[in-house]
Amino acid sequence: MIEVKELTKRFYDVLAVDRISFEVGRDEVVGFLGPNGAGKSTTLKVLTCFMPATSGSAFVNNKDVFSHSLAVRRSVGYLPEQVPLYGDMRVTEYLQFRGRLKGLSGKELGRRMAEVMETCGLKSMATRIVGQLSKGYRQRVGLADALINNPPILLLDEPTGGLDPSQRKEVRHLVERLGDAHTVLLSSHILAEVESMCSRIIIIKKGRIVADGKVDDLVTRLKGGRRVHVEAGCPLEVLRRAYGTFEGGPRILSTFERQGLSSLTISAIDGPRRSALLKHLIEHQVPVEQLTAQSLSLEEIYMRLTLEQEVGDAGDHGEAHDLSTRSASPPILETAAEATPQTDHAGKIDTESDTDSEPAP
Amino acid sequence: MRRYLNTSLTLIWRELEGIFYSPLSYIVLTMFLLLNGYSFYVSLPSAQGNVSDTIRYFLGLAWMSWLGMIFIPPLITMRLVAEEKKSGTIEMLMTAPVTELQVIFAKYISSLAFYIFLWSPSLVYIIIIKRYGAIPDNGVIVASYLGIFLLGSTFISLGVLTSTLSGNQIVAAITALILNLMIFFIPLLSLVVQWEGMRRVLNELWILNHFKGSFTKGVIDSFHLVFYGSLTVFFLFLAVRSLEARKWR
Numbered sequence: 001m002i003e004v005k006e007l008t009k010r011f012y013d014v015l016a017v018d019r020i021s022f023e024v025g026r027d028e029v030v031g032f033l034g035p036n037g038a039g040k041s042t043t044l045k046v047l048t049c050f051m052p053a054t055s056g057s058a059f060v061n062n063k064d065v066f067s068h069s070l071a072v073r074r075s076v077g078y079l080p081e082q083v084p085l086y087g088d089m090r091v092t093e094y095l096q097f098r099g100r101l102k103g104l105s106g107k108e109l110g111r112r113m114a115e116v117m118e119t120c121g122l123k124s125m126a127t128r129i130v131g132q133l134s135k136g137y138r139q140r141v142g143l144a145d146a147l148i149n150n151p152p153i154l155l156l157d158e159p160t161g162g163l164d165p166s167q168r169k170e171v172r173h174l175v176e177r178l179g180d181a182h183t184v185l186l187s188s189h190i191l192a193e194v195e196s197m198c199s200r201i202i203i204i205k206k207g208r209i210v211a212d213g214k215v216d217d218l219v220t221r222l223k224g225g226r227r228v229h230v231e232a233g234c235p236l237e238v239l240r241r242a243y244g245t246f247e248g249g250p251r252i253l254s255t256f257e258r259q260g261l262s263s264l265t266i267s268a269i270d271g272p273r274r275s276a277l278l279k280h281l282i283e284h285q286v287p288v289e290q291l292t293a294q295s296l297s298l299e300e301i302y303m304r305l306t307l308e309q310e311v312g313d314a315g316d317h318g319e320a321h322d323l324s325t326r327s328a329s330p331p332i333l334e335t336a337a338e339a340t341p342q343t344d345h346a347g348k349i350d351t352e353s354d355t356d357s358e359p360a361p
Numbered sequence: 362m363r364r365y366l367n368t369s370l371t372l373i374w375r376e377l378e379g380i381f382y383s384p385l386s387y388i389v390l391t392m393f394l395l396l397n398g399y400s401f402y403v404s405l406p407s408a409q410g411n412v413s414d415t416i417r418y419f420l421g422l423a424w425m426s427w428l429g430m431i432f433i434p435p436l437i438t439m440r441l442v443a444e445e446k447k448s449g450t451i452e453m454l455m456t457a458p459v460t461e462l463q464v465i466f467a468k469y470i471s472s473l474a475f476y477i478f479l480w481s482p483s484l485v486y487i488i489i490i491k492r493y494g495a496i497p498d499n500g501v502i503v504a505s506y507l508g509i510f511l512l513g514s515t516f517i518s519l520g521v522l523t524s525t526l527s528g529n530q531i532v533a534a535i536t537a538l539i540l541n542l543m544i545f546f547i548p549l550l551s552l553v554v555q556w557e558g559m560r561r562v563l564n565e566l567w568i569l570n571h572f573k574g575s576f577t578k579g580v581i582d583s584f585h586l587v588f589y590g591s592l593t594v595f596f597l598f599l600a601v602r603s604l605e606a607r608k609w610r
Contacts, residue, residue, distance in 0.1 A: 048456040052608045073458040080456075084449030086375075088382040100371040101457040103364055145453070 001026050001153055001183040002047065007056035009042050009207075016042040018207035019056065024200075029179035031194035032187040033302060034204035040187035041081055043204075044155050047185070048078045061153060074103065077146030081157040081187075083138050087131025091122055094130050095144055102149040116144040119174065135162040143171070147178075154178060156186040160193055172197055191302055203305050210305045218301050226268035227253060230281070231290040236262035242284035246277055261289075268293065368459055372467035380437070380475050389436045393429055393479045400425035401486045412495035419486065420505035421572040429479075430512050431541045437475055438520025439534035441468045442604065446528040461604045469521050469597055476513045480506070500579030508576030511589035512568065516541050518596035525603040544568065 002024040009017040017039040024030045032040045046053050047060055049069040058065045061075040086094060092113065099109045117123050120140040125133065130141060139162060146154060159175060160168040175197045178184060188194050194201060195215055203211040211218055232239045236257035243249060243264065250267035257263075269277065278291050380386050400423050401415075407423075408414035420426060445451040454464060490497055516537070523536040548570075551563035564570060565584075575582045 045452075050452055050456050050607075070458050070460070073456060076456075078456045080449070080452050082449050084451075084453055086379070086450055087448075088379065093378075097371065097375050098453075098457065101368055101459060103368070103458065105367065 001028075001061060002185060003059040004043070004047070005057045007043065007046065007058055008054045009039070009046060009051070010054040016207055017046070017053070020204065020207070020209050021056075022202055022209060022212055024183055024185050026183055027179065027181065028200060029175065029184040029186070029198045031198035031201045032185060032204060033189065033191065033194050033201055034187075035189060038204045039207040040204060041157050042207075044078070044157050044185070044187060047072075047155055048076055049073055074149070075151050075153055077149070077151040077154045079139075079142045079146045079154075079156045079159055081161065083142035085130045085138060085141055087129070089130050090127050091117075091130060091133075091141055092126050094141060095148060098145045099148045104149055112148055112150065116147045119147065120144040121170065136164060136167045139163055139167075139171070143174070152183060154182050154184045154186075156184065158188055159186055160188065160190060168193065203302060205305065211301070215301075226293065226295050227265055228267075228269055228274060228277075229263060229265045229290070229292045229294050230277075230288065231261065231263040231292075232281070233261055233287040233289055235260065236264075238262075239264060239281075239286055242281050242286045243277075245284065246280045249277065365463070369463050369467060372459065372463055373471050376441075376467050376471035377474065379440075380471060383440065385436070385440065386475065389433060390479060393433055394482060396425055396429055397480075397483050397486075400429075401483075412490055412497050413501055415490065416487065416497050416501055416505065417577040419483070420502070421508055421577045426509075427545075427569075430509060430516065431545060432538065433479065434472075434476065434513060434516035434520050435523075435534040435537035435541065437472045438468075438517055438524050438537060439530045440524070441472065441521055442524040442600075443527050443530045443533045447530075455604075461601045465521060465525075465597055465600045465604060468524075469518055469600075472517045472521065473514055476517060477510065480509060480513075498579055501577060504576045504579045504581050505572075507581060508572055508585075511585065515544075515589045515592045515596070518593040518600070519544075522596045522600040522603060525600050 002022075004023070005021050006019045007017055007021070008015070008019050020039075020043065032043070034040050042051075045051050047058055047065060049065050049072055052066055060072045063071045063075070065072050086097075089097065095113050095116065096109065099112060104112055117126060120143050122137070122140055122144055125137055125140075128137075130138070133141065139159070143156075143159065146156070156175070160171050163171060172193060175184060175186065179197070179199075186194075186197065200214055201211070201218065202209055230239070230243070236255055239262045240252075240255070243252070243266075250269060253265045253267060255262070255264045274291060274293060278288060281288050281291075401419050403425065404415045404418035404423050408418055418426075442451070445454060455461075487497065487502060519540055520533070520537040523540065524530075524533040526536065527533045545568055548563040548567035551560045551567065554560045554563060566588075571582075571585050571588075574580075575585060
């Protein structure tokens with residue numbers, strides 16, 4: 001349904017998108033993930049024919065976005081990041097206008113309007129002036145607009161941006177429902193959300209694709225995708241010293257300490273070795289609270305991929321710097337608000353999918 | 362084709378709504394009516410009882426009618442594209458299945474309609490004159506209104522063009538105004554240019570001459586139709602290109 005080949009977009013001397021290629025199949029829901037300014041919105045703008053690429057090609061619904069712009073635009077529902085709307089119109093007027101622009105008329109228009117207003121929860125706002133709506137409702141109007149002509153392809157630029165947790169949840173469910181009969185490409189920098197909505201994820205960084213695949217595949221592909229996390233109710237130094245005496249233990253990946261609680265993360269070890277480690281720590285008087293085998297959460301994959309890119313990029317203190325400082329502290333991203341994570345007392349978020357915990361005695 | 366037409370009508374309707382929802386339109390309307398009324402008031406005595414002269418003054422020779430023709434179009438057109446650019450709605454608009462030509466044409470047509478709407482109350486003055494027994498020459502009235510329409514069409518298309526050039530309404534309005542004044546005053550150079558050929562060309566381009574020598578005399582010159590028509594088309598063409606220009610960056 002969507003096919004992008006070697007797409008490049010340059011704004012004067014800024015390279016926004018750098019030779020990216022990917023495909024999105026029919027009825028697939030794909031998440032476009034990346035930090036701000038990574039090129040997500042630019043790519044979507046090219047796909048909606050708002051701006052052409054500098055080079056490369058893009059096909060939507062088997063039509064070239066450059067030469068068959070109108071046909072492409074008919075088959076695409078687009079929700080821009082800022083959701084610009086005509087503030088002087090009422091919700092119904094606006095949707096009527098958009099529906100007509102997209103070729104609907106008469107009874108069909110009325111039917112579709114009723115449908116999308118129902119789907120997007122806009123019924124109670126039907127006669128309100130768009131300019132007076134809250135951000136959440138504006139977003140819904142934008143979404144209703146994208147859906148009005150029931151296009152086979154949806155391009156959603158940060159569909160949950162600016163929404164409160166319950167609204168986000170609604171939008172997430174909506175996208176999940178839509179995914180059954182629509183091809184969806186959505187961008188976001190909220191990782192847990194993408195994880196829950198999308199079957200596939202494309203991570204983009206500085207205009208380049210750094211990862212493309214199913215979440216599970218991405219975990220396996222990443223070296224050291226699995227690791228072990230130990231938490232104890234003692235100072236970090238004690239935990240570290242005790243671990244140091246554990247024979248053949250893998251190197252420590254990260255440590256964390258707060259208010260008498262400490263934790264360390266090491267590369268993966270198998271089940272019996274984990275038991276051995278637990279026993280070893282207890283023997284050394286470490287009050288272990290938790291020892292968990294973890295696989296990388298999407299967040300961490302994202303951090304890793306976006307950071308790895310930067311290793312060779314000496315002297316670049318842009319977003320990479322921002323990301324690295326964030327990853328040094330516990331990864332409290334926006335997910336914390338509503339991704340139903342289990343936040344433990346150390347303030348760390350456990351977005352675990354496969355966890356086999358061994359309870360401390 | 363039918364779909365194309367329907368989309369165009371939808372866009373025109375939306376633009377008209379936009380104009381009539383905008384408070385600025387009512388300010389413009391009020392200003393214009395005051396100007397128009399005062400212009401009529403001044404034209405009456407200055408024609409010294411000659412009804413046809415009153416109408417000629419009122420519809421094209423009085424300086425106040427020129428104010429309406431030069432200053433009003435930029436006020437109508439300034440928000441058209443500039444506002445959409447600033448608020449970002451241009452992105453919504455241009456990602457819908459519509460062409461740049463349709464968008465520009467809708468904006469032009471609806472502004473022109475508003476311009477005609479502005480001038481329409483002036484017919485009342487004509488009716489007043491008729492009621493008091495004077496029979497003005499219909500040819501003069503029709504030709505004068507045609508002149509006002511043609512000039513309005515030109516200046517509105519120019520205003521649409523300048524509105525596409527900037528994301529700021531004020532800049533768009535001032536640019537349009539300056540260009541309008543240039544179109545109006547540059548031919549005045551014919552008074553100082555020595556070279557005969559150039560002087561004649563400038564004389565032909567002098568809008569005030571078109572009104573003096575033709576429209577307000579009830580004469581419709583095909584040259585004038587072509588002149589204003591092609592200027593309008595030219596400015597609209599540039600406006601379409603300018604709207605497309607986001608694709609070249």
